Amino acid sequence: MPELPKKAALLEQSDEGTLHAALSILDSSIKCATTFQDQRKTSQRQTSVFERSSIFYGLQEPVIDDDSSTPILSACQIVLRRCGQQEPLPFNEVYSESLLPNCCKIGEGVYGEVFMYKCPKTHQPIVLKIIPIEGNQLVNGEPQKRYDEILQEIIISMELSGMRNNKDYATNGFVNVQRVLCVKGAYPLHLVDEWELYRDNRPEGSDNDHPEIFDHNQIYIVFELCNGGKDLEAFVFNNAAEAQSVFLQTALTLAVAERKFEFEHRDLHWGNILIAPTTNKSVEFRFDSKVVKLPTNGVKVTIIDYSLSRMVYDGAVLYDNLARDEELFQSTGDYQFDIYRLMRDRVENNFERYEPFTNLLWLHYIVDKLINGARYRYSKTKKHRSAVNELMQERDELLNFLSASDYVDSLEI
Ligand SMILES: Nc1ncnc2c1ncn2[C@@H]1O[C@H](COP(=O)(O)OP(=O)(O)O)[C@@H](O)[C@H]1O
Numbered sequence: 001m002p003e004l005p006k007k008a009a010l011l012e013q014s015d016e017g018t019l020h021a022a023l024s025i026l027d028s029s030i031k032c033a034t035t036f037q038d039q040r041k042t043s044q045r046q047t048s049v050f051e052r053s054s055i056f057y058g059l060q061e062p063v064i065d066d067d068s069s070t071p072i073l074s075a076c077q078i079v080l081r082r083c084g085q086q087e088p089l090p091f092n093e094v095y096s097e098s099l100l101p102n103c104c105k106i107g108e109g110v111y112g113e114v115f116m117y118k119c120p121k122t123h124q125p126i127v128l129k130i131i132p133i134e135g136n137q138l139v140n141g142e143p144q145k146r147y148d149e150i151l152q153e154i155i156i157s158m159e160l161s162g163m164r165n166n167k168d169y170a171t172n173g174f175v176n177v178q179r180v181l182c183v184k185g186a187y188p189l190h191l192v193d194e195w196e197l198y199r200d201n202r203p204e205g206s207d208n209d210h211p212e213i214f215d216h217n218q219i220y221i222v223f224e225l226c227n228g229g230k231d232l233e234a235f236v237f238n239n240a241a242e243a244q245s246v247f248l249q250t251a252l253t254l255a256v257a258e259r260k261f262e263f264e265h266r267d268l269h270w271g272n273i274l275i276a277p278t279t280n281k282s283v284e285f286r287f288d289s290k291v292v293k294l295p296t297n298g299v300k301v302t303i304i305d306y307s308l309s310r311m312v313y314d315g316a317v318l319y320d321n322l323a324r325d326e327e328l329f330q331s332t333g334d335y336q337f338d339i340y341r342l343m344r345d346r347v348e349n350n351f352e353r354y355e356p357f358t359n360l361l362w363l364h365y366i367v368d369k370l371i372n373g374a375r376y377r378y379s380k381t382k383k384h385r386s387a388v389n390e391l392m393q394e395r396d397e398l399l400n401f402l403s404a405s406d407y408v409d410s411l412e413i
C-alpha cells in the first residue's frame with residue numbers, strides 16, 4: 001500500500017473520534033471522486049456512508065486530489081485503519097485452535113457466523129462475529145458485502161461501544177467491542193468442526209452455507225465482542241418485573257444514543273436484544289450530563305447488530321439505504337415485519353433522514369413481545385401480574401411520543 005501523507009496517518013484504531021479525519025478527507029474530496037463513479041461495483045443492497053462520498057469506495061488505491069494534495073482513502077483502507085492493520089491477517093494464524101480454547105458456534109445470521117471462546121488471559125468469554133466480504137459468490141443466498149458496505153457497521157459498533165466512557169452521554173447498553181479485525185484465507189478447520197457440530201446438534205440444522213465454500217482468497221471482518229448473554233427470544237425471565245427493567249434499559253440506551261449520534265437502530269427485533277443475569281442493583285446512564293440510575297431487577301441488557309442502523313458521525317450520515325431492499329418490506333406474520341413498513345412510511349422512503357420515531361416503533365414492538373412473546377417462570381404471582389399491567393399501560397401510551405429520548409424525558413427518573 002503506498003505511503004499516505006501525514007493527515008491520513010492520524011487514523012488509527014482508538015476510541016472516540018477515530019474516523020474523524022477520514023471522513024473529513026472524504027468530504028473534501030467529493031469533486032475528485034465523482035470522476036470515478038462508473039468504476040464502483042454495485043451489489044443488491046447498498047450501504048451509504050454518506051451518499052456523496054461512497055461513490056469512490058470501490059477504488060483500490062488512494063487518489064491524490066490535485067487541488068489540495070490530500071489523499072482520498074478507499075473504503076478498504078479506512079476499514080484496515082479502523083482494524084489497526086496494514087493488510088488482512090491470515091485467518092488460520094490469528095484464530096488458530098490454540099488461541100481459541102473451548103470455542104463453539106453460538107449463533108448465525110444471513111451475513112455470518114457467531115462463535116464464542118474463553119480468553120485464556122482474562123478467562124472472559126469472547127464472541128466472534130465473522131462476516132465474509134468482498135467475494136463474488138453468494139453466501140447464504142445474499143451477495144457478500146463490500147468494504148464500503150461493512151464500514152458503516154464497523155464505525156457504528158465502535159462508536160456506540162465507546163459510549164461507556166463518554167462524559168455527557170454515557171451508556172454500557174451497547175455491545176462492548178474489544179477489537180475488529182480483517183482476516184483472509186480458508187476457514188480454520190477447528191471452526192469448521194464447530195460449525196458442523198452446531199448444525200448436527202439442532203433438529204433444524206443450519207440455514208447457512210457450509211464454510212468449506214470459502215477459499216484461501218476469502219476476506220472476512222471479525223467483530224470481537226463481549227458476551228451479552230441470551231437473546232430476548234431465548235431468555236427465560238423469572239417475572240415481568242425483570243422485563244420492565246429490560247424495557248427501560250433499552251429505552252434509555254436508545255435515548256442516549258439519539259442525543260449523542262442521532263442514532264436509529266432500525267432492526268431491534270428480539271434476536272438483537274441480549275439479556276444476562278446480573279447481581280448489580282442498578283445500571284448507570286448519563287443523559288444530558290445528568291446521571292440516571294435504573295434498577296436492574298437482576299437483568300442487564302445489551303443491544304447488538306447495527307447492520308441496518310443509522311447515525312451521524314463527524315457530520316456524515318452513516319446508514320443503509322433500505323429503500324433498495326424490497327424484500328425487507330414484504331414479509332408478514334409477525335409485528336416485526338410491520339415495523340419495517342411503518343419505518344419506511346415514517347421516513348417517506350428516505351433512509352438518510354433522521355426520524356427517531358423509528359426507535360419508538362421498535363420499543364413498541366419490544367414491549368409487545370415482553371407482554372405476549374417472552375417466557376416467564378413465575379407467571380402466576382401478583383408481582384408478575386402487576387408488572388404486566390404496567391407494561392400494557394406503557395404500550396398504550398408509547399406511540400404518543402416522538403422518540404426514545406422524548407419518552408425518557410417524560411419519565412420521573
Ligand atoms: N455479543 C454477543 N453475545 C452473545 N451472543 C451474541 C453476541 N453477538 C451475537 N450473538 C448471537 O448471535 C446472533 C447473531 O448475531 P447478530 O449480530 O445479530 O448477527 P446478524 O447480523 O447476522 O443478525 C444473535 O442473535 C445472538 O444470539
Ligand SMILES: [Mg+2]
Nearest residue numbers: 109271272305
Ligand atoms: Mg441479528
